[in-house]
Every structure is written in structure tokens, then in C-alpha cells.
């Protein structure tokens with residue numbers, strides 16, 4: 309460790325940029341300016357922002373910076389400036405500060421860092437660079453080199469196929485490899501797409517820094533990459549620029565292109581997510597003219613937008629890693645990247661990973677306006693039309709659910725149907741992330757001392773008082789922080805809490821036919837491969853408590869526990885509810901009577917000990 313920061317050591321490694329350089333251009337800089345806020349205000353006008361509040365982070369716009377960047381764009385070939393981040397020429401005085409590097413970091417690392425198992429092989433598909441006049445093979449070489457540089461930082465990666473589609477690109481690819489002296493133990497292989505197709509190569513990651521132009525063949529191409537991915541593999545692709553909402557409204561058919569790309573991925577993969585990054589996407593072409601005509605702000609040349617990227621996972625579980633905390637990411641960076649590789653990072657780290665976990669609001673807007681059903685999109689914040697019944701209007705008493713049902717929660721006022729209940733505390737639930745849940749379960753199963761020791765109380769607390777859900781593939785637990793956690797299960801469809809649009813008596817522990825699997829409306833996993841609206845509001849979605857019908861003062865509150873075990877434990881949950889509803893002791897009561905018995909034994913032992921003395 310001591311050696312890591314020693315200047316001598318750094319010199320030996322050819323480590324030119326000190327770690328401080330990394331923080332010079334944090335991601336948010338381009339957005340945190342009065343200019344960008346003014347811009348947000350200008351275009352964020354009703355009625356467009358009604359359903360989803362505009363998020364300034366995706367339309368950050370700092371015209372001064374843009375103009376400065378633009379000056380550095382080589383004007384001999386304007387098209388260069390049309391590619392994300394490519395405005396810096398190879399002669400750029402400091403390639404470290406290039407937007408190209410920022411873009412490549414945010415394209416490569418979020419996925420590679422989160423793949424489980426760690427990726428060994430990568431296909432970097434340099435698709436369509438030639439067709440798009442991205443000119444100059446010098447540019448292509450720089451592009452490839454920069455991407456290879458980011459990929460080769462991973463200790464686990466030992467094979468990188470650079471898939472090209474013409475002989476000039478192959479030459480650029482060889483030149484880029486010759487330039488890449490960072491890790492000799494990585495096998496870089498320039499391969500023509502036809503040869504790649506002929507051989508049965510599979511990889512853990514596919515990176516598409518550019519979207520293919522040939523729309524007719526796109527479906528089969530995506531299918532092709534899907535087939536070439538290992539079972540836990542994933543693909544990352546640039547979808548295009550992110551446009552302001554007003555532009556989306558006016559030029560819908562153009563922006564639809566991004567959506568078609570999402571749809572195509574959606575059809576092929578188990579689960580997709582998308583994120584915006586503030587890399588610079590210049591519009592110097594005719595599309596820019598269209599934008600300029602729709603809003604005077606865009607008439608300044610060129611316009612700059614964040615870019616939108618999609619990650620498509622082959623297995624549903626893959627997406628769970630997208631939702632970890634920054635400590636996990638920073639630890640993974642340390643474990644997975646070479647020391648040199650970490651130091652070379654300009655913008656990417658655990659905190660920047662957190663900023664891209666939620667899909668952008670324009671994706672949610674687009675989805676809800678055009679595709680999502682009401683129930684997909686019904687949870688944008690808490691609806692002010694429905695009152696909240698505070699905890700002070702509830703009390704705890706002996707449950708009416710049965711002799712062994714223990715405590716229950718009762719209403720001290722009349723509660724109108726669809727009211728929120730205890731909103732002030734449901735937002736403060738105690739949350740066991742999936743990593744914690746998984747660790748705890750494994751310890752309970754594998755370590756007998758742990759399972760009978762004090763830790764058992766954690767188990768009872770999480771399992772009997774909490775409810776499980778899997779919004780991102782793997783199971784997590786949530787426990788209400790207040791006495792709402794004492795609400796009992798309503799047997800035979802008698803529950804009076806639930807979702808606003810679901811009849812709580814629809815599925816009962818007796819009526820459900822477990823041999824046919826989980827009824828669709830009780831599934832807790834997000835089964836739709838892409839619902840950015842739900843992804844943006846997962847916590848609220850999993851902690852709400854709502855009256856399903858009018859509840860009278862003095863009535864006991866009952867929930868429907870049917871899906872509280874999540875998808876993994878659905879059957880066990882239904883069977884245990886059948887037992888509890890027939891009078892058998894539930895988990896809490898069992899634990900309490902066990903503890904009482906143990907306490908009585910201890911007291912008796914103490915008594916006999918004293919008598920002996």
C-alpha cells in the first residue's frame with residue numbers, strides 16, 4: 309500500500325497523472341451552472357412536465373463550454389464532431405481531459421465492473437464507423453485504442469475480440485493494438501465480422517460504441533450477439549443523444565429511433581436498463597437544424613446533449629448488481645482493476661455509478677406516454693388526492709385473527725378507501741439489501757451456531773416482520789419501521805389493505821393453485837424487461853400501505869401476506885398461511901414461546917441452584 313503512492317513507484321510505472329487529476333472534471337460540473345438551470349427553466353414548461361418532473365441532470369447545458377469544445381473540433385471534416393466525445397483531435401494537448409475518455413469510461417466500466425462472474429472475454433464491435441463517415445482511420449484507431457485501454461484495465465479480462473467490418477478498419481485495429489502496451493497478458497484480436505460469424509466464439513460482454521445503421525438486419529444482429537453471449541453475459545450499446553422533452557414532443561418520429569432501439573433490445577434480452585451520461589454529443593448536421601427550428605436555444609451552434617446508453621442482460625439476475633452501494637463499487641474497482649487502471653480513471657468511481665442507477669426521466673416519460681399501462685406508471689410520487697392516516701390514528705391490541713395471532717393493529721378513526729396509512733413512517737422502512745439478505749440466509753443455512761444463537765432474532769425480524777421482493781432480480785427484505793409491522797394476515801380474503809387497483813380477496817391462501825406457479829399480479833420480480841418508470845420509484849413502490857376499502861373505527865387492519873415471501877418463497881408462504889389460518893402457531897408466536905420456555909428454564913435452573921445452596 310505504502311508503495312502505491314510513492315512518486316518513484318509511479319515513475320517506474322509511467323504513471324504521469326497523479327490521482328488528484330481525476331477529480332478535476334467531476335461529472336456534474338457541466339450541469340451546475342446558472343446557465344444550465346436557466347435552460348432547464350425555459351424548456352420545463354407545462355404541460356410537458358406534468359407527469360414526470362424534469363430532471364435537470366439530463367438536459368444540463370453549458371453553452372460556453374460547448375463553444376469552447378467546438379473550437380477544438382477539426383473543421384476540415386465536420387462529421388468528426390458529430391460523434392460523441394470525438395471533438396478532440398489526436399493532437400489534443402491533454403488526452404486525459406478528453407470527453408472521449410469520459411464517454412468511454414462511462415460506457416465500459418458500469419457494465420464490466422458489475423458483471424458476475426467477472427468477465428474474461430469481450431467483443432468490441434466497431435460497427436458502422438466507416439459508413440458513418442467517422443473518418444479518418446486515425447480517428448478510428450484513437451477510438452479503438454481508448455476503448456481497449458479501458459477494457460484492458462480488468463484483471464479478469466484475457467481475450468478481447470475487436471470486430472471490424474472492412475480491411476481499413478482491420479489496419480486501424482492492428483495499429484491500435486501496437487499502441488496498447490498496457491497489459492501484455494490480454495489477447496487482443498482484430499477479427500472481421502464474417503470470420504467472427506464463422507467461428508463459434510462466445511464472450512461475456514459485447515460493447516457496441518455505435519449503433520448499427522442497417523435497420524432491416526438489426527433484429528437478427530442483436531439476436532446474433534445475444535446468442536454469442538455466455539449465460540450471465542451482457543451487452544452495452546450507445547442508443548443516441550438525449551433530447552429535451554420539448555424536442556421529444558415536437559420531433560417525436562426522430563426521437564422514436566432511440567425507442568425502437570430499446571424495443572429491439574427488449575425483445576431479445578431478459579432485462580434492460582438505460583442511463584444518461586453527460587458526454588458531449590454534437591449536432592452539426594441537419595438534425596441540428598430541426599432542433600434549432602423547434603427551440604431558439606438550440607440555434608447556437610453546435611448543440612450538446614447527454615448521451616443515452618443501454619445495458620441488456622442475458623439473465624435477470626445480472627441486473628441486481630446494478631443496485632449496489634458505492635462502497636461495493638469502490639471495493640470492486642480495487643479488486644477488479646489493475647492499480648494503473650484505477651489511477652487512470654478520470655470520472656468513473658462508486659459515486660458516479662450511483663448517479664446512473666436510475667433510468668433518466670425522459671425514458672420514463674416516453675415509456676408511460678406511449679407504452680406503459682396505467683398500473684405500470686401509476687406511481688409517480690404520492691398522489692395528493694388520497695389522504696394520509698397518521699400512526700397516531702392507529703393503535704395496537706390483541707388480534708382478533710385467532711387465539712395464536714398475537715398483537716394486531718386497529719383503526720382509531722374511520723379510514724376512507726384508498727387512503728395512505730402511516731405514510732410518514734412507511735418511507736422510513738428498514739431495508740435489507742439483497743446482498744445482506746443473501747449473506748444472512750447463507751449463514752443461517754450453513755452455520756448451525758449462528759442459526760440458534762442471538763442472530764436468530766434478526767432472522768425472525770426480517771422474515772416474519774418483513775416482506776420480500778425482487779425488483780432487480782435478487783431478493784431483498786423490507787420491514788416497516790413502526791408498529792405497522794404488527795398488522796396480521798387476513799385469512800380467507802378478509803384483508804382490507806392492499807394495492808388501489810387490486811381486489812384483496814382475489815387470491816386467498818386457499819384459492820391459489822400453487823402447482824400452476826405464482827399468479828401474475830403477485831409476482832414481485834419486474835417481469836417486464838424494461839419499465840423505467842417503475843425502476844425510478846422502486847422504494848416507494850415496495851413500501852406503500854393503502855386501505856383497500858373503507859375501514860371503520862375499531863376495525864382491525866389486515867394485509868394479504870400472499871406475496872410477502874417474494875417469488876422464491878411463494879409456495880412456502882402459502883402453505884404456512886394455510887397452517888396459521890387453521891390455528892397453528894406462526895413464526896413470531898413460535899419464537900416467542902420458545903424464548904419464554906428458555907427463560908422459564910433459566911429461572912428454574914437458578915431456583916434449584918439457590919435451593920441447593
Ligand SMILES: C[S@@+](CC[C@H](N)C(=O)[O-])C[C@H]1O[C@@H](n2cnc3c(N)ncnc32)[C@H](O)[C@@H]1O
Pocket residue numbers: 707709710712713714715716772773774793794795796797798799888889893894895896897898
Ligand atoms: C408481521 S407479524 C404480525 C404481528 C404479530 N401478530 C405479533 O404479535 O408480533 C406476523 C406473525 O403474526 C402471526 N400472524 C399473522 N397473521 C396471522 C393470522 N391470520 N393467524 C394467526 N397468526 C397470524 C404469525 O405468527 C406471523 O408470524
